[in-house]
Amino acid sequence: xxxxxxxxxxxxxxxxxxxxxxxxxxxxxxxxxxxxxxxxxxxxxxxxxxxxxxxxxxxxxxxxxxxxxxxxxxxxxxxxxxxxxxxxxxxxxxxxxxxxxxxxxxxxxxxxxxxxxxxxxxxxxxxxxxxxxxxxxxxxxxxxxxxxxxxxxxxxxxxxxxxxxxxxxxxxxxxxxxxxxxxxxxxxxxxxxxxxxxxxxxxxxxxxxxxxxxxxxxxxxxxxxxxxxxxxxxxxxxxxxxxxxxxxxxxxxxxxxxxxxxxxxxxxxxxxxxxxxxxxxxxxxxxxxxxxxxxxxxxxxxxxxxxxxxxxxxxxxxxxxxxxxxxxxxxxxxxxxxxxxxxxxxxxxxxxxxxxxxxxxxxxxxxxxxxxxxxxxxxxxxxxxxxxxxxxxxxxxxxxxxxxxxxxxxxxxxxxxxxxxxxxxxxxxxxxxx
Ligand SMILES: [Cu+2]
Numbered sequence: 001x002x003x004x005x006x007x008x009x010x011x012x013x014x015x016x017x018x019x020x021x022x023x024x025x026x027x028x029x030x031x032x033x034x035x036x037x038x039x040x041x042x043x044x045x046x047x048x049x050x051x052x053x054x055x056x057x058x059x060x061x062x063x064x065x066x067x068x069x070x071x072x073x074x075x076x077x078x079x080x081x082x083x084x085x086x087x088x089x090x091x092x093x094x095x096x097x098x099x100x101x102x103x104x105x106x107x108x109x110x111x112x113x114x115x116x117x118x119x120x121x122x123x124x125x126x127x128x129x130x131x132x133x134x135x136x137x138x139x140x141x142x143x144x145x146x147x148x149x150x151x152x153x154x155x156x157x158x159x160x161x162x163x164x165x166x167x168x169x170x171x172x173x174x175x176x177x178x179x180x181x182x183x184x185x186x187x188x189x190x191x192x193x194x195x196x197x198x199x200x201x202x203x204x205x206x207x208x209x210x211x212x213x214x215x216x217x218x219x220x221x222x223x224x225x226x227x228x229x230x231x232x233x234x235x236x237x238x239x240x241x242x243x244x245x246x247x248x249x250x251x252x253x254x255x256x257x258x259x260x261x262x263x264x265x266x267x268x269x270x271x272x273x274x275x276x277x278x279x280x281x282x283x284x285x286x287x288x289x290x291x292x293x294x295x296x297x298x299x300x301x302x303x304x305x306x307x308x309x310x311x312x313x314x315x316x317x318x319x320x321x322x323x324x325x326x327x328x329x330x331x332x333x334x335x336x337x338x339x340x341x342x343x344x345x346x347x348x349x350x351x352x353x354x355x356x357x358x359x360x361x362x363x364x365x366x367x368x369x370x371x372x373x374x375x376x377x378x379x380x381x382x383x384x385x386x387x388x389x390x391x392x393x394x395x396x397x398x399x400x401x402x403x404x405x406x407x408x409x410x411x412x413x414x415x416x417x418x419x420x421x422x423x424x425x426x427x428x429x430x431x432x433x434x
Pocket of ligand 1: 367417418419422423427
């Protein structure tokens, strides 16, 4: 028996926070995946047919607090299956939202609950992990914000979603998602891109936290921010030990960048192009904040991330295939170590808490954004020194990137290119931990 739509919506008010024992708070949210129409292009009167959550694209911002239990009830009101993945959260394997690996496909008109305790504060997102190239391109995404236990000293906290869409002149999505030419090249790309701001006001002199999320299926955004000055404070949800200066920012599909900035003018986000820029969005200032924060921008509180230690094992994972990539042993367009698509057995099995150095070698003519589920990993620089702690790393065409990962989370975890066309074209595998 399925709950009828009205009945479900009646219970799906905003987040409920129920008191619990001690200091624990329990956050519960409801998400309804459904077809929607939305004004995707500001200034035009057409409405775009998409998929969304709770009637909107992007889906509602889920806000919770680090270390507190979160429950999200997902209702599938699509006439196709779905599954929701909580990107970047180090959660129990059964909650990871990957059909055929961690759960069944969530059938139409059913409800599935996900429950986990986010161990790290930061900027995350949720998105469909079923038929994901198409469902993400059609809009099944939303931000998942895990707040720090103590308040961060900013005037505003703004989540900005970056994405692109392929649209016709009537503003409708062109559904050529799996066009084979794009799969074998840089992936399905839009002809229109935008930074989506929340309905927030900023003032000259504000200190603002900006949470950038790239939800595009394939597009890497090189960005220039104007009107603000400050520091990068986190990548992929994880606090940097020392806030970092920035000029341009490169954000690959699925990556997040948190900044703390002081506002001096209208906030403008431009995408840098080879010969100029494209304006992704602008948040105009209104009035002035006369109580400016003048203290230096401090690091966010440390996460519970594992300390880097020397590896027990070293492996190589080679990205192969695609146009101009040469021959490889896989039977789809892309492969990892000569194997295309999800193998019946894991590509590697790790003992729990094993620390592994993985050399990600890109033999192909395109960049890839490799994402590991259930863990973050350290990027190693060319001298082998430990760098940023991320869940998605961008590897340039014909380049390589070494990573160091402590596989401390038991279960079956996907490892795949987050350019979702490449993942669909075979660049995906999984590892088993514990
Ligand atoms: Cu790729």
